[in-house]
Amino acid sequence: MGDSINSKSRKIVTGVAIAVCLGIGMLWGAHKMLPGMLAGDRICQGVSVGGYDVGGMTVAEARARLQSRMGECETAPISLRLGDEAWRVSPEEIGTVVDLEAGLRAAFSVGRRGGFCARLVQRRRAARSGIDIPLVVSVDEQRLRDLVFALANVVQVQPADARLVIADDDQVIIEPSSDGRRLDVDELIARLRSTTLSCGVREIDLPVDMVLPSVTTSELGSKGIRCLLGKYTTKFKASNVKRAKNIQLGAAMIDGTILAPGDVFSFNDVVGPRTSERGFMEADIIFNAELVPGIGGGICQVSTTLYNAALLSDLDIVSRVNHSLPISYVPLGRDATVAYGAIDLKIGNNTDHHVLLKANVAKDIITFRIFGDRPEDTTVDVETEVLERIEPGVIEQVNEEFAPGARTMIQNGALGYRVAVWRVVKLGGVETRRELISKDRYKPQPAIVQVGGAAQPLTTP
Structure with missing residues (x-):
């Protein structure tokens, strides 16, 4: 039993000794930090502002040290880069202002907030790991946004779709597509704000996104539109201005139409109602085997010319009706009348490739050319x-x-x-x-x- 009492006594003595040592250590630490805590005009050791060490300085000394350096934040240009291109932005352009006094106040407050233990913890952290006070920088938000949007107008590029170009000799040329680029305006604004918080050399890579075209070169090439299948031309009297206007309008509505394999072209669906509201004018039409005035007169010459081009292109004639009277501008059996809501011209793409319908009106002639692929x-x-x-x-x-x-x-x-x-x-x-x-x-x-x-x-x- 005596041994048990002696063992407990030894444990108690050991615990007391440890507590005494810890207490002495804390008192010694407090003793070492106390002069700094009591010296009210000094920023504690380990504190920096915007990356510049101001520990142990008075506020006045820190101000003098920082003023020359902080001036760079308000004057040093920011470089914006995009590949080989670069733009320089002056901080003055976006109304940059550094609040040095706010940074000094924050630096001076380290180790002076809270109770005694809290202050000890702050100073110990500053001494061991350092505490950096970020710069307090403001910009003129409106000027910043105006600058970024102005830059966007310069940097951004609209994508270009691949398109088919028909040469004078009816050769089919694919004009290649090109990618566009879009500036991420919000991200650039955020990066500019962040960059103004640092001094010295400041560079930003412009945040841009690639914008793909709707029709790429490979996509257009895969449609198989490679050569002229057939074409047909008819003449009209250009002096009949209203009729000529209707021919031009109808042809323009069809020009550039592309039919996929199996598609059926409907003249009435593509050209739509022939009304004065849509630009059509009054000219002679055939009605009940007589020539009478009607809105859209001349539109049948458009359908007839297209019909003949389709015949020569070996396309499928799904629906077609001849006029009641022979037509002067084509041989017998080669005309195609149309009447919106009643009589339609329908042409089917019976090939394995897409086909392109091209219309052209020049002076007193209208020509339809159809492009696709065949031996x-x-x-x-x-x-x-x-x-x-x-x-x-x-x-x-x-x-x-x-x-x-x-x-x-x-x-x-x-x-x-x-x-x-x-x-x-x-x-x-x-x-x-x-x-x-x-x-x-x-x-x-x-x-x-x-x-x-x-x-x-x-x-x-």
Whole structure:
């Protein structure tokens, strides 16, 4: 039992000894720090402002040390870099102001906040690890944003889509796409704010994002639009200004249309309603086998020219209707009338590649060219066979002002026709397909003759 008592006594003595040593250590530390804590005009050791050591200095000494260095923050330019390009921004441009006094106050307060133990902890941390007080820097937010947005207008580049260019000799050229770039405005503003907190050499890599084009060179090339399939031209009277305007407008609406394999082009869907609100004008149209004024007159010459280009391009004719009367600007059986909401021209892309429809109106001619891909030695011809000529009738109209037996031709008659249209495809000069496209009927136009009235009987008084 005596040994147990002695063991406990030894443990107590050891604990007391450790506590005494710790107490002496704390008193010694306090003794070493106390002069600094009591010296109220000195910044404690280990404190820096904006990376510049001011420990052990008075506020006045620290101010003198920092003023020359902090001036750089308000004057040293900021370099903005993008590859080989660079721009310099003066801090004055964005209204940079360094609040040196705020930094000095924060530095001086280290080791002077809180109770005795808290102050000891602050000073111990400063002495061992150092405490850096960040600079208090402000900028004019509006000037900063204005500068960044102005730079964005210089730096940013819109992406360019790849596009097809048709040369004068009908060669297809792909104009390559190019990537764009967009400046991350918010990120640059944040980086500029952060950079103003440091002095000396200041550089920023501009935060830009790549912007991809909607159509890349490879994507456009994969569509397989490589050569001219077929083209057709018709003439019109440029002096008929309103009709010419309608032709130009309709052609422009179709120009540049691309059809994927299996797509069906609808003339009415693409051109839309022919109304004055959409720019169409009044000109002659064929209605009930007569020429009458109508909005959009001349639009059928657009559909007819496109129809013939499609025939020669060996595209599928899904829907087509001929006029009731022969048309002067194309052979029989080669016309295509349209009427919005009633009669449509539809053309199907029956190839394995995309096809491009190009329209051009110059002076008194309209031309459609269709581009795609097919064997180079392919040729397409269109043949028209007149099956029947239909003689016109004669309509006699009595004119009481004419003498009995007098006859005057008011309108010459015109033949009607029944025709068949064939498409002939040859490969290397050898006919591979002969296809019946249509059988059409055109009404004859009767001759109109005015004749004198019957002779009046004699009367006896």
